[in-house]
Amino acid sequence: MLDAANTTDTQVETLLDINNIEVIYNHVILVLKGVSLSVPKGGITALLGGNGAGKTTTLKAVSNLLHSERGEVTKGSIYYRGQKVQDLDPAELVRMGVIQVMEGRHCFEHLTVEENLLTGFYTRKGSRAEMERDLEMVYTYFPRLKERRRSQAGYTSGGEQQMVAIGRALMSRPETILLDEPSMGLAPQLVEEIFEIVRDLNEKEGVSFLLAEQNTNVALRFAHYGYILENGRVVMDGPAAELRENPDVKEFYLGMSEEGRKSFRDVRSYRRRKRWLS
Amino acid sequence: MFYREAGDFKTSYQEDSQTFPIKFDRYGFYVALAVAFLIIPLVINDYLANALLLPFLIYAIAAIGLNILTGYAGQVSLGTGGFMAVGAYAVYKLMTAFPEVSMFVHVLLAGGITAAVGVLFGLPSLRIKGFYLAVATLAAQFFLVWVFNRVPWFYNYSASGQISAPERDVMGIIITGPNAPAWAAYLFCLIFLTACALVARNLTRGSVGRTWMAIRDMDIAAEIIGVDPLKAKLTAFAVSSFFIGISGALFFALYLGAVEVGEAFGIQKSFLVLFMVIIGGLGSIFGSFAGAAFLVLLPVVLKVFGADWLGWPTDIVAHLQLVIVGALITMFLILEPHGLAQLWRVAKEKLRLWPFPY
Amino acid sequence: MLDASQDGYITEDGRRIGGVVMEMKNITLRFGGVVAIKDISFDIREGEIRAIIGPNGAGKSSMLNVISGFYVPQEGEIWFRGERRPPMKPYEVARQGIARTFQNIALFEGMSVLDNVMTGRLTHMKSGLFQQALWKGKAEEEEVANREVVEHIIDFLEIQHIRKTPVARLPYGLKKRVELARALAAEPKLLLLDEPMAGMNVEEKEDMSRFILDVNDEFGTTIALIEHDMGVVMDLSDRVVVMDYGKKIGDGTPDEVRNNQEVIDAYLGVSHD
Amino acid sequence: DLVFPSLSYRTGPFAAGGIPFADGYADYFTMLNERDGGIGGVPVRVIECETGYNTEKGVECYEATKNEGSLLYQPLSTGITYQLIPKVTADGIPLHTMGYGRTSAAYGKVFKWVFNYPANYWNGASGAINHILELNDGDIAGKKITLLYHNSAYGKEPIRTLEELSKKHGFELSLLPVDSPGQEQKSQWLQIRRDRPDYVLFWGWGVMNQVAIQEAANIRFPMENFIGIWWSGAEPDVLPAGEGAHGYKALTFTATGDDFPVFDDIKKYVIDAGKAAGNGDKLGTVQYNRAVYAAMLAAEAVRKAQEIHGVADINAAQMRDGMEALVITKERMAELGMEGFGPTFEVSCENHGGPGLVGVSQWDAKAQKWNLISDFKPTDGEVIGALIEEDAMAYAKEHNIELRDCN
Amino acid sequence: MPEQLIFSIEVFLNGLMAGVLYSLVALGFVLIYKASGIFNYAQGVMALFAAMTLVGIMDGQVPFSHLINATFGTDVHHFGWQLPALLSILLTAGVMVLLAWAVHHFVMRHLVGQEPIILFMATIGLAYFLEGFADLMWGSEIKTLDVGLPQGLNETIDEVTYNIFGYGFFIDNLDIVATVIAALLVVALVLFSQYTKHGRAMRAVADDHQAALSVGINLDFIWVMVWSVAGFVALVAGIIWGAKSGVQFSLSLIALKALPVLMLGGFTSIPGAIVGGLIIGVGEKLFEFWVGPLVGGATENWFAYVLALIFLVFRPQGLFGEKIIERV
């Protein structure tokens, strides 16, 4: 839908705009130290960074799920379509078209796969027929789920649960999906599969994505634009293609050295970690 | 900076695992001990002892006991009242059967007997978990109370089924019965409390404590890395019941002096002690003290304030007291679900950072 | 296939791999109607790094659970160090010298890093309840002695700075490392790792790989590992078992497996190199 | 002033009985203050302390009030009584447990500071049996009598006497405990249906009373064969069962109704003056009246003490002497505006329990009032006396108490 | 037919009826537990509060009159009206919704995501509060509740069984009414939770708060709804128990009767609450009837718990509870 090249184009409408936010957990733990980023309409924006960099926290700050974890946005602002969304509750955001797929899948274990999907329809006013139609739509993207529609989600495999989580989000007919680590714990071919579906959704349904990923390799292959987060700060950003070529990114996030990918066996001594900021 | 731990270096692992690794805390502890053992006995009177201090000391022992089971080993129990009853009846039988033996021995034995009973009722914990276990311990609660009410042997065939504590002494100093001086009863309980707290602290900082916490935090993983769940849970039940038995024995013999089992050791008691543990802080020995102090003091303070100072009718005060205690409890849980102990920890953390936030 | 003679083989980088430590024979595991493992046999040799791969739901974790005694297979035999293992409780298995990490981190969230790692030493601590209650004699000595071992591991995994931090507050990657530390603290003969690198970035994976190799090198620990990152699997492991839908579809050196068409179809999608 | 702590319970499971009693107790003293300026010119001060019928709170109340110059405790709970007996003995403050508490406390040689006149639970048990004997012309051999009781110290008190009496009179006694609070009594009443006892004796308190009477009505147990102790025979117990409760009997040691001059005074000086302790609507009900009676006995003991010691503002020890010398005559009752309200009796050094005269009252559902159907009659002193002595001596032995010399 | 058998049948039937009453209380627990993982100990006190409010409204009592009189020296007690039962019940239901909202807004909302035991303790705190509050509001005297439910021996059953067995069975009319009401309530609740959008959302919330939030389920709404429904169930329980034993403090203790029922049936199962109630009702009555006299009686308090305990040893999640998914 959107070309990686013209993400910088100012023509494109900005959906989500995060300005210099600070997030504190439990009144004492400062996690985000001023993060700014924006998500254009129709794009796949990747949020990259190591463990604990603050990716999940950023997504939760947007979807307003921080509260239930005793977290708080203490500075900065978040706009969606020009509207300030910090004080809305998550349900209102879903109604505005922003939905989060949480890290670690979070299915409703005791509900069946289909019931899980139907919960995604909760905020919609639509009719029964519409609901059936959307359900079919999800099943066409994830045929595997159709086979397992009657089984309890708690007993499905990791990949299937990831599909349920994404499918459930689709049921709300979102404009933007905040996708948190979809590849975690999935087998390589499933990772490809899920990302293909993400691309499909982006291209065919016009869904915008803000994608948090560890798996930089895959993420940069599918995203249009990327931000790299470290220690609660954005340390680098740029179109995905450019990031892929950046030597630092190559070394630290893609595991490549000048001679191409090097073996994990050959990393003989722990490298002094190089940090842009810390 | 008022509270410091920086610059307080340890040079050996012994030092690092001691009870109060931080100097400031250690001195605080010595001061508290000195006040408790040397100063309070001089100023104590009947009211202080019977309305505040004895219940505080005794409940603190029970709270430590329950905290071991619930806070450290993660097994929620609502059977505390029943186990206290075991301690009370055990000490009663011992006191009346062997009047010449020292009360120290009786109370310890009562703890031991309770531990055995505790282990018995702890057996289902192998299969039953979480809330189901909590409710299952109620079976112990109700069954034990019924047994003590039902079997005349336990109350020495007295007409009413009540038991009352005869006068007994420790090295010539009377500590039970109405003629026991307040300071003697107080010191007797204090010694037990101090010993219990130290034992609890020793157990929880070593490998036994770690098996308990491992079971609490994730029992499956604990078993897979080598914790025998049977042993871990049963030792927790045993140690916990041992303390609770001691507290039950003291509760009967030193504090109330006469006891009717359903009334004194009913389900309300189980809740009360659980409250102390939770308000104080699960998994914290200091919390057990704080929780016991809070819940012993609060009603008395409210009553003195409402009825004696404001002169309100007693029923309104009693109702208001329920309202306030209920509200305070929920408020506490909302403000700090991890209890007074956590509040204290956070305060220390803030002090340590002060004046630089974050 | 490698020469799987009775007394092992020499790897490409010159490590000596010994005889069979653990052998699974015809294991079948069912949950109600679901067959999680179907008649699988394979072995693990002394000192080797053995990978288990396969699509999600293939039964890999279940296999580790069988090895660590958490699941009891309906059929099959388990041979450990030349003896057939009778049915055992998980903690008995742990005491035989098998330690592991978990797919979804299973740390004790309420405890500090140090205490978590110390729990790994439980199988080595013997002092009784009474000694501990009084904190006298054996209890204290033991605590100190084991603490030294643990500190060594903490140094080794570079987690000194978070020693006293409650694990609940740690970021994911560090948690994984603490879990490894806990498993290492047991000084196991066989170490089972379930997706040790899931959710890590390359840099962290490199570190983790380093640790795993060093454990293997320094302590001679035999390692069985489940991992989805093919780069890691191919680089680290000596031999690989591939599972799909509970069945074994491949077993051999990384190169053999990587070129096995069935494995490519079921798991890799494209051939990785 | 003269301090009377009132350990009351206006909350908790037994508030229904606790409230009217606390009201009556306080109102009588208020009336004395208003009308006579106190007793012997010294004003009375009532300190109310809420126990909720809970023993721990009872102890706390006792400790909190005992240094206020308290003259007398009436905890209105057998449970609290047991805690207080040793304490008052040590502190030298008298305890009056009127119609409840430890029965053997009547043995003054052992229980110097405890009084339970004018009647106790064993008198109650015997009184009930006497009533049944009367109904059956003195022969109840082979009759089945069931005791339905609150499963606590209180409910268990009569068992010992009933066992003795069943030996003596040859009736068959069966025991049916009900656990506190006693809202569920279905099984017990089904058992009664099966066993068809001739009489059911009843020791209940709180909600248990009401439920028992309702259940008895439900299974159509003949109400006139259902006899409760005095704590199980008040208006809130019978009213809910409506017509069904008609004919239910309860023992009593006080008269019923508000047809006594003393109540006019209370109305005039207290309730109409807006000085009532409660709503003022309990006057004339069974428990209120009984509390007035208790307060009256206390006031009389004060007078006696003032007389003996020649001081107006007496202390607790003097109060005790007054209680031990208490004489309630017909004339005195009439002077107090309570003629025939309770039995006449004398207290002595040996006997702290009074004569144990017990009457029977019956509920008239149509008129919604209790009627006294049998006068205050003596009970089986022979059996009871022996039991009391036995139990008291056992207590004395267990607690190393030396018998007082009463001569 | 042998007499003993007939007695047993009678006890059995009465046990069933008693069981239904337990179930009614247990239902309220299940609802809240299912939707929020909160083990609501206050359910019993809610029944007390509901019943007291109902009586208060019916009799036109001035709320907080005692407090008002004590502070202002006034002497108000009654408005002097007597409202019809049905209207009063509706008004009380309204009050219960208000209560649900308040409980959620002031307490539970702030505790989202805490451990179950913390939530449990919070509800005990709530129980204390509510008990004191109810007493302040309506006074702690015992009150009679009469909304016109029939009570006492059912003549028809008595007669019919007399003709068949030569012994008339005793079945309380009130129990029959309670059974019918409970049955209706259960059917309605099951339909609601399985087949409606909000029912599904409720179950989703039970599984995972965060995820429910993330799909846009308004937790506040769901919880207020659930507490309201539980409040309504409490009202029904309060009416029936209140008619049986008067409206007074001990009503709150019926919570303790519901706990073993829950254990047995499983905390999350509506049918479980019913079946658990029946098993316990019958079990404890038969046990008390036949074994009670041999061991001295008053066994009902513990029998239910011990029975439940034995069941749990074999089925740790209760009869109908959702299987505990244990994986590593």
Ligand SMILES: Nc1ncnc2c1ncn2[C@@H]1O[C@H](COP(=O)(O)OP(=O)(O)OP(=O)(O)O)[C@@H](O)[C@H]1O
């Ligand atoms: N509820 C919480 N309370 C306290 N600290 C928290 C909480 N949640 C996250 N943190 C801390 O905030 C930091 C950032 O966490 P976050 O989950 O946003 O990282 P992430 O980039 O998503 O990492 P990962 O790749 O591991 O998911 C971490 O240090 C983490 O420990």
Ligand SMILES: Nc1ncnc2c1ncn2[C@@H]1O[C@H](COP(=O)(O)OP(=O)(O)OP(=O)(O)O)[C@@H](O)[C@H]1O
């Ligand atoms: N305790 C259990 N009860 C029922 N079914 C189970 C249980 N544990 C595992 N299974 C089933 O067994 C199969 C294998 O699961 P397993 O967790 O071993 O897969 P895996 O290979 O580790 O997958 P992943 O890579 O996603 O972790 C799955 O279908 C799973 O649903």
Ligand SMILES: CC(C)C[C@H](N)C(=O)O
């Ligand atoms: C009014 C009472 C004193 C009766 C009470 N049940 C008792 O404890 O004896």
Ligand SMILES: [Mg+2]
């Ligand atoms: Mg994350």
Ligand SMILES: [Mg+2]
């Ligand atoms: Mg797995």
